[in-house]
Amino acid sequence: MTALHPSVFPETFASEWPLPRCPAQSAGSPVGHLWDEAVAGSPRGALFADCAWNAVALAHSASSGERLVDQPAQSGLDPWQKRRSVEHLCAHISEIVTLASLATATNLSTFHFARAFKQTTDLAPFAFLRHLRAERAIELLGSNEVSISEIAPAVGHETPQAFPRVFRAKVGASPSEYRRERRS
Numbered sequence: 150m151t152a153l154h155p156s157v158f159p160e161t162f163a164s165e166w167p168l169p170r171c172p173a174q175s176a177g178s179p180v181g182h183l184w185d186e187a188v189a190g191s192p193r194g195a196l197f198a199d200c201a202w203n204a205v206a207l208a209h210s211a212s213s214g215e216r217l218v219d220q221p222a223q224s225g226l227d228p229w230q231k232r233r234s235v236e237h238l239c240a241h242i243s244e245i246v247t248l249a250s251l252a253t254a255t256n257l258s259t260f261h262f263a264r265a266f267k268q269t270t271d272l273a274p275f276a277f278l279r280h281l282r283a284e285r286a287i288e289l290l291g292s293n294e295v296s297i298s299e300i301a302p303a304v305g306h307e308t309p310q311a312f313p314r315v316f317r318a319k320v321g322a323s324p325s326e327y328r329r330e331r332r333s
Contacts, residue, residue, distance in 0.1 A: 224268060225265050225266075225268035225269035226255065226262075226265045226266060226268075226269040230255040230256075230257070230265070231266075231269050231270070233254050233255055234251050234254060234255055234262075234266060234274070235277075235281075237250065237251055237254045238251070238274075238277065238278050238281055239281060242278075242281060242282060242285055242303075242304060242305055243302060243303050243304060243305050244305065245305075246275075246278060248262065248263060248274060248275075251266070251274055262274075278305075279315070279319065280319075282304040282305050282306075282315075283304075283315075283316065283319040283320060285303070285304050286300055286304045286312070286316055286324065287320070287327070289303060289304070290324055290327055290328045290331065291331060293328075297309070297312070297313075297324045297325060297328070300312065300324065312324065313325075
């Protein structure tokens with residue numbers, strides 16, 4: 150019986166489930182070599198052990214009827230997922246936000262996150278981000294303390310030229326026109 154290295158599995162698993170070698174793990178076989186690396190705690194062995202552990206856990210869940218894998222919400226995001234994704238978008242409004250970072254924040258795959266986000270908000274994630282950026286730009290344009298060239302990077306536009314074009318498409322006026330109308 151071989152106990153796995155503590156870096157591969159928590160010590161409780163390693164001590165509770167010492168794993169014997171099976172015939173496929175004979176010396177010199179690829180599985181045997183990876184098994185030895187897992188026992189030693191190498192990164193490649195840890196990856197192998199992680200995959201093996203997932204396979205065992207899924208087989209156990211299938212035989213016991215227990216759900217080990219979170220399923221995406223059937224009718225959109227859960228309230229905590231929506232809150233966390235909007236908070237993430239707001240916190241990174243001036244940065245490039247990836248679908249992967251949003252999905253990670255909500256513990257969903259990118260595919261399921263994009264689908265559930267659209268079901269919840271009626272907008273795709275990046276359309277929602279454009280909406281948040283336009284709202285933030287409107288808020289900043291209301292203040293005379295911030296110049297339009299400073300607002301552009303603050304709302305995620307790399308160039309000051311891109312900001313007026315996107316703002317006009319969303320609001321119907323250029324940033325300077327909007328600011329003038331707001332003053333009068």
